[in-house]
Amino acid sequence: MHRFLRFFLYGVACLPLGALHALGGVLGWTMYGMSPTYRRRLREHLEQAGYGDAATRREAIASAGRMILETPAVWFRSRTRLAALIRSAEGAEAALAACKGKGALFLTPHLGCFEIAGQWVAMQLPVTILYRRPKMAWLDPLMREGRGQASVRLAPADRSGVREVLAALKRGEAAGFLPDQVPGEGEGEWAEMFGRPAYTATLAARLAERADVACILTYARRLPWGAGYAMAFRVLPPALEGERPARRMNRALESLIRECPGQYLWSYNRYKVPRNA
Secondary structure: OHHHHHHHHHHHHOOOHHHHHHHHHHHHHHHHHHOHHHHHHHHHHHHHOOOOOHHHHHHHHHHHHHHHHHHHHHHHOOHHHHHHHEEEEEOHHHHHHHOOOOEEEEEOOOEEOHHHHHHHHHHHOOEEEEEOOOOOOOHHHHHHHHHOOOOEEEEEOOHHHHHHHHHHHHOOOEEEEOOOOOOOOOOEEEEEEOOEEEEEEOHHHHHHOOOOEEEEEEEEEEOHHHOOEEEEEEEOOOOOOOOOHHHHHHHHHHHHHHOOHHHEOOOOOOOOOOOOO
16 A cells, blocks of 8 residues: 555656646645535634635645645655746745854744745755645655655654754754644643634744744745745744743744635634643
C-alpha cells in the first residue's frame, strides 16, 4: 500500500501546477457540496471574521481543494523546481537580516501554500519543523519523506519535539510550525481570534517574547492560473498595553490572514474545545 500511494503521489506531483490548481478547485467544491458540516463551518468562520461576501467564499472553497492537490508537488519535487515556483519574496531580506545572531522562528498559519513556505525557509537555513502526526497512520511515512528533505528536521508535536525546537533556536537555526493549530490539553489558553474565544497554543507566543529569537510571520500566496507563489514576510508586531502574549499572536495572525482572506483554510475547526480545556 505504501509503495502504491508513493507512486500515485509522485504521479500527481508531475502534473503542471496549473492543472493541479484547476483540479483542486473542483475538489474543493465537491467537498463543500457533499458535507453539510463542512459547509456550515466554512460559512460560519468566514462570517465570524467579517467575510460574508460571495467572492471570498468562492475563493476559500476552491483554495481548500488546491491546498490538497498541490501538496504532493511540494513534497516530491526537487528543490530546484520548487524554487522556480516562488516568483517573489516580499520582506524576505529584512526578515533574514532580523535573524542575524538569533534563532529564527518562522510561523505560518493555514494560509496559502504553507507547505512551500516551510521549504523556502529550509532553502535559506537549517530548520526544525514541529508537526502533528496525522490521524491516518499510513500518511505519516509519506509526510515525513515529503517534508523531511535536506536541511529539514521534523520533530513531533510533543515534549521531545519542543526540546528539539528549543535546541535549534539556541544554535541560531530556524524553527517553524503552524501557530493557529488547536493545541492539546494543557498546551494553550483561551484568546480571542476574529472576535471569538479560541484555544490558542502558548508555545509560539512564549518563544516570540525571548530576546534571542526573531519571530517572523510568513505565507505563500497562490498566483492565478498556476503561475506559482508570492511569499510575504512580516515581523511580529509589538504587544499592545496589557495584551497577553496569546492574544498578541492571534492579532498578528488576523492581520496576516486579512492580506489574503480567500486563501485561508476557513474550514479548519479553529474554535473546537479540546478535552478538559
